[in-house]
Amino acid sequence: MSGRSIIRAQVLTVGLVAVQAVAQNRASVNIVVPDFTLDTRIVWSDPPDHFVDTSQPYDLNGRPAGIDTIYVEFDREVRLSYANIDVAANSREPITVADVWYDNGTWVVVLDRVLLPGESASMAFGGGVTYIAFESRPGDINHDGRTDRKDLANLSQVVESGAVDVVAYDFNRDGLVDNGDVQDLQETLERPGRRQTPVVWIDTDTEPLRGWICCCTDGVCGVQWSESCVGGSPRVCPCTGGSCID
Numbered sequence: 001m002s003g004r005s006i007i008r009a010q011v012l013t014v015g016l017v018a019v020q021a022v023a024q025n026r027a028s029v030n031i032v033v034p035d036f037t038l039d040t041r042i043v044w045s046d047p048p049d050h051f052v053d054t055s056q057p058y059d060l061n062g063r064p065a066g067i068d069t070i071y072v073e074f075d076r077e078v079r080l081s082y083a084n085i086d087v088a089a090n091s092r093e094p095i096t097v098a099d100v101w102y103d104n105g106t107w108v109v110v111l112d113r114v115l116l117p118g119e120s121a122s123m124a125f126g127g128g129v130t131y132i133a134f135e136s137r138p139g140d141i142n143h144d145g146r147t148d149r150k151d152l153a154n155l156s157q158v159v160e161s162g163a164v165d166v167v168a169y170d171f172n173r174d175g176l177v178d179n180g181d182v183q184d185l186q187e188t189l190e191r192p193g194r195r196q197t198p199v200v201w202i203d204t205d206t207e208p209l210r211g212w213i214c215c216c217t218d219g220v221c222g223v224q225w226s227e228s229c230v231g232g233s234p235r236v237c238p239c240t241g242g243s244c245i246d
Contacts, residue, residue, distance in 0.1 A: 036078050036126025045072040049132040055173050056138050056184065057117050065173055066114035066136050070123060072107050080107050080125065087111065089121035139171065139185055152189060156182050 042049070047067060059065040082097055089095045098112040115121060120135035139147035141154045158169050164177055171181040217232030 036084065036129045038129060040078060040126060040129050041075045042125075042130050042132065043073050043075050045070065045132050047132070047134050049134075051132075051134040052140065052143055053115065053134070053136045054138060054140050054143075054168065055171055056188075057114070057136065059173050064114050066116075067121075067134050068111045068114040070109045070111075070132070070134075072109065072125070072132070073105060074107075074125075074130075078126070080109075084126050085109060086124040086128070087121060088124075089115070089119055091116065091119045091121075095121055139188060141169065141171075141185075147189070149189065152182065152185055155185055 047053070047070065051067075053066050055065070057064060057066055080100060080102070082100060085097050085100065087095050087097060093113075095115070096112045097109055099108075099110040101108050109123065115134065115136040117136050117138050120133065122131050122133040124131040137143075137145075137147070139151050141151040141158075144150070155169060155171065158165075159177060159179060159182055163169060166175060166177055169177045169181060172184040174180060215229035215232040217229070
């Protein structure tokens with residue numbers, strides 16, 4: 001064998017060893033992530049559970065703004081995909097998951113649209129094992145279910161106190177908590193339609209309170225978005241498709 005052939009053979013051998021090493025490394029990190037179990041829990045999310053978005057539903061450029069991306073971390077490694085994420089909203093138009101990916105310990109779930117004023121939604125993971133709820137109520141600063149003069153007074157007090165909680169009090173979405181927020185809310189209340197921000201009236205005494213309910217229907221345990229179980233009987237959550245007795 002010539003010197004050139006020997007060198008070529010050595011190179012091929014080294015290359016093969018390198019490829020095998022890479023394959024072994026890839027196999028070692030290709031860990032099978034388990035599915036959700038009944039005791040899987042959320043340890044952090046943005047927005048947090050039961051978050052109320054009180055800012056106006058448009059940004060400074062007039063584009064729809066609000067909740068459309070959810071960041072969530074679980075207490076263990078789980079496999080999250082379109083198949084085990086369920087979104088339910090009290091809206092005429094459904095809200096669906098547009099994208100989902102994993103980023104350094106955090107799952108990112110993107111919705112196909114933002115939550116509109118007056119809408120509430122829940123996002124259930126793993127067939128209802130755990131979930132978060134959030135809603136849009138522009139101007140409802142005091143979280144009493146309606147937008148009125150009480151909210152204006154509350155926001156004025158917040159601005160005077162020097163609070164800088166942008167998430168809770170930046171009504172006009174300009175990144176600041178100042179008199180501009182008070183002025184925008186006041187104009188919205190006095191002349192609805194003049195600004196792009198609609199006044200949202202929610203009568204919590206007459207509107208049914210909906211949420212995720214675990215129901216036993218036709219011998220199967222599952223989750224429904226309703227104020228009561230439809231066609232079945234309630235069961236204690238969480239439940240994930242197990243058999244049950246109506």
